[in-house]
Amino acid sequence: MGKLCNQSCAHCHVDAGPDRKQENMSRAHFEKCLDILSRYDIPTVDITGGAPEMNPNFRWFVEECRRLGKHVMDRCNLTIIMSNPKYRDLPEWFARHQVEIVSSLPHYNALRTDAQRGEGVFEDSIKALQLLNTVGYGKPDTGLKINLVYNPTGVFLPGSQGSLELEFKRQLKRKYDVDFNNLFAITNMPISRFLDFLLEHGQYENYMQTLIDAFNPAAVSGVMCRNTISVGWDGYLYDCDFNQMLDLKVAVPEGKNHIDDFDLEQIEQRDIVLNQHCHGCTAGAGSGCGGQF
Numbered sequence: 001m002g003k004l005c006n007q008s009c010a011h012c013h014v015d016a017g018p019d020r021k022q023e024n025m026s027r028a029h030f031e032k033c034l035d036i037l038s039r040y041d042i043p044t045v046d047i048t049g050g051a052p053e054m055n056p057n058f059r060w061f062v063e064e065c066r067r068l069g070k071h072v073m074d075r076c077n078l079t080i081i082m083s084n085p086k087y088r089d090l091p092e093w094f095a096r097h098q099v100e101i102v103s104s105l106p107h108y109n110a111l112r113t114d115a116q117r118g119e120g121v122f123e124d125s126i127k128a129l130q131l132l133n134t135v136g137y138g139k140p141d142t143g144l145k146i147n148l149v150y151n152p153t154g155v156f157l158p159g160s161q162g163s164l165e166l167e168f169k170r171q172l173k174r175k176y177d178v179d180f181n182n183l184f185a186i187t188n189m190p191i192s193r194f195l196d197f198l199l200e201h202g203q204y205e206n207y208m209q210t211l212i213d214a215f216n217p218a219a220v221s222g223v224m225c226r227n228t229i230s231v232g233w234d235g236y237l238y239d240c241d242f243n244q245m246l247d248l249k250v251a252v253p254e255g256k257n258h259i260d261d262f263d264l265e266q267i268e269q270r271d272i273v274l275n276q277h278c279h280g281c282t283a284g285a286g287s288g289c290g291g292q293f
Contacts, residue, residue: 001233002023002024002050002054002233003015003016003017003049003050003233004018005018005050005051005077006083006084007077007079007117009117009193010116010117011193011194013189013194013245014241014245015193016050016051023234024054024233025055025233027057029234032235037068037070042070044072045070046075047062047073048075051076052075059093062097062099063097066097071100072097072098073100073101073102075102075103076101078129079125079128081124081128081131081132091131091132094132094137101132101147102146102148103147103148105149106152106153108167108171109122110122112153126178129178129180138178139179145182146180147181147184148180148183149184150164150168150184150186152188155206157187158185158186158287161185161285161291164183164185165182165183168180184290184291187211189280190207191277211280212279212283215282216285216286217282218286219282219293221293222286223240223281223286223288224241224281224288224290225240225281232244235258236257236258237252237257237259237267239272241289242280243273248273249273251270
């Protein structure tokens with residue numbers, strides 16, 4: 001939906017922040033997306049940013065997607081709920097429209113989370129999670145799902161997703177009475193701010209070698225580019241969110257790489273555009289928008 005965000009996280013592959021006000025999807029592009037969704041059997045709309053909730057068309061677009069019977073996922077940074085009173089009703093609104101929430105929480109420790117995402121982020125994230133729990137998210141038999149995203153706070157690959165999930169659930173319940181559904185463990189991609197961090201600390205070659213050495217051919221079948229199309233704020237199409245940040249548009253004939261020229265048959269027959277960051281999705285247990293495979 002755009003790069004406007006209330007935060008400027010150190011690891012952000014989108015390079016989002018409060019100053020990115022121009023790069024926001026227009027109403028016309030949203031309407032084109034809805035037209036495509038109405039014509040094709042595309043079951044899930046996965047919304048991300050920046051903080052997508054800051055786009056003025058966000059709520060309207062979600063409501064229209066739900067009217068079309070689409071499953072909607074919102075990648076919410078949690079702190080947006082606490083950042084301004086106008087967003088404080090988001091938990092109730094999410095629940096009313098049965099939006100699945102996916103939220104980053106680098107660690108159940110405040111110090112490690114704030115080091116990656118900014119001072120005070122952990123406290124606001126916990127408050128937001130408690131509000132979401134209050135309306136039924138993460139609770140049995142409500143159908144309201146909230147999944148947390150873990151990515152390492154250092155130059156290493158994430159551990160076992162299953163083990164991390166058990167520990168996150170235990171710690172967050174014990175300390176804050178917070179519940180959630182699943183934990184997604186995602187590998188940090190060597191692009192944008194994390195790439196800058198690697199270069200600044202002389203760790204780029206070591207990290208890339210770590211990814212290459214951990215290559216898992218079994219993970220190839222689960223990579224997100226095989227079942228997802230990423231739509232940029234300006235309407236251009238990409239194989240994945242990471243390619244979008246590197247401006248590696250989909251490889252389709254006649255340059256039809258924009259939603260104005262959307263052709264599902266060509267999209268399904270395309271060759272996926274690869275680059276060195278793709279090693280991140282195939283390292284270890286594999287990594288994608290839904291965590292390890």
